[in-house]
Amino acid sequence: MAFELPELPYAHDALAASGMSKETLEFHHDIHHKAYVDNGNKLIAGTQWENKSVEEIVKGTYQEGAVAQNGIFNNASQHWNHCKFWEWMTPTPVKIPGNLEKALTDAFGSVDKFKEEFAAAGAGQFGSGWAWLVKDESGALKVTKTENGVNPLCFNQQALLGVDVWEHSYYIDYRNKRPAYLTNYLEKLVNWEKVAAAL
Numbered sequence: 001m002a003f004e005l006p007e008l009p010y011a012h013d014a015l016a017a018s019g020m021s022k023e024t025l026e027f028h029h030d031i032h033h034k035a036y037v038d039n040g041n042k043l044i045a046g047t048q049w050e051n052k053s054v055e056e057i058v059k060g061t062y063q064e065g066a067v068a069q070n071g072i073f074n075n076a077s078q079h080w081n082h083c084k085f086w087e088w089m090t091p092t093p094v095k096i097p098g099n100l101e102k103a104l105t106d107a108f109g110s111v112d113k114f115k116e117e118f119a120a121a122g123a124g125q126f127g128s129g130w131a132w133l134v135k136d137e138s139g140a141l142k143v144t145k146t147e148n149g150v151n152p153l154c155f156n157q158q159a160l161l162g163v164d165v166w167e168h169s170y171y172i173d174y175r176n177k178r179p180a181y182l183t184n185y186l187e188k189l190v191n192w193e194k195v196a197a198a199l
Helices: 022-044 054-061 071-087 098-108 111-124 178-189 192-197
Strands: 129-135 141-147 158-164
Touching: 022 071, 054 071, 071 158, 098 111, 098 141, 098 192, 111 129, 111 141, 111 158, 111 178
Parallel strands: none
Antiparallel strands: 129 141, 129 158
């Protein structure tokens, strides 16, 4: 199936008051994400992956331990990552629902401890990558980080929340202050109802 660039679930300027500018979303969604879609479609054309879902492509082309993943994987995984990323943000402040608060407290000791661990994973990811809250195959909640476009699908995990720590996701607004971007993401941008619904 051809990749398609999704519309943002909010206007480009809708997150500006919460710390993500219109300019960032224009570059990140309209240029970076679109490039993954366009390049991915060119690469899968005429291959065994042409009629597969993006999830099947990510899992089927991932090579564990590879220093540089192949082009099909890179573009498919980043397309999947970004489709989720836009949905995990909201222009309207959302309180953490009770079921999610309990799950995070049970897994990490408290919501604040989860946020600390999640932010530390994002800040500690050397170079480009992502930080994740995942549910593993046993149903346990864990914080992980991945390099480049690698995502939880590669490890048979369910992604409940993720944050992009490639520089293009924060440099316009935060320059080199990745920790400040991560704190702002957790405090002002996350759609916790979306996260809770996926438990």
